Amino acid sequence: MPVNKSPTTNKLGVISSSYHEKLLRLNFQNLRKRRNKKSNPSFSITKEFIVRFNQTENPKEKEELLDLARKNILRCKRKLGLKTLGSGKHVHLPTAWMEVMYLAQCKGEIQDEALNMLYASLDYASFDYEHLPTLFFVAESVLYRLCCDAFQKTYLYSVEIKLTKIGYLVFLRLFIYYLHGHLESFKQHLLRLQPYLYALSSSGESYYKYPNIFSNVQFILKTMEIICKRGLLSGSVFSPVENKKSYKNIDAEMNLNVRQIRKEYPLEKKKYLQQVVL
DSSP, X not given: OOOOOOOOOOSSOSOOOHXXXXXXXXXXXXXXXXXXXXXXXXXXXXXXXXXXXXXXXXXXXXXHHHHHHHHHHXXXXXXXXXXXXXXXXXXXXXXXXXXXHHHTTSXXXXXXXXXXXXXXXHHHOOOOGGGHHHHHHHHHHHHHIIIIIGGXXXXXXXXXXXXXXXXXXXXXXXXXXXXXXXXXXXXXXXXXXXXXXXXXXXXXXXXXXXXXXXXXXXXXXXXXXXXXXXXXXXXXXXXXXXXXXXXXXXXXXXXXXXXHHHTTSOGGGGGGGGGGOO
């Protein structure tokens, strides 16, 4: 049964915010330090690679790009430790999760394989405070894809199902970290998610015919409602003056994110984001 959704146009194509790129560079820097500055192969899955992979019509180039993507899939499997339940000296989950999210933007078999790998890893990976920045990156990437890519479709499709399942595991992990008091220093990360969550909440009812998917979306929204209500509104970390200055800066960043997302929607979809328009 098709899900009734209004078609939208995604003009950005791939995740391209400087925030994602900065976080990616930071994780690679940390990885090099942890490996005693040993030389590592450069990360070959870039924005340019993704665009070429998805748009090329040249059969020879398409095969070459597919071969390179498959090699990166194998490398990510090792970094994720899929055969060792996430353990071993060769495993580095933050870097692997980020690489897999980039690979998941390559349409076709690479996208399916990357999302399957990410889901499996999130399902059994151990909890580590160092994972939090990357978990927020994955959370933002998943919400971005659901809000900007999935809304283009007028029917439920396999990638959308996988994204909601991955989103469930990511936000379950964030909720567990929240219960243990580990999100106090991640308020800006939480605020970055809110524009996407507003958009998702406005369209979430379109999944009601699919109980499993609908429950995943509702879980994401409910956990973030709890975290944001009790975490972001708490003044325990900042003094009133610092709070005012900090949230003023964060609000400015949020408004930029909202405007960016709104560009993804035609005029008839603006109602999805009315709650966050100033």
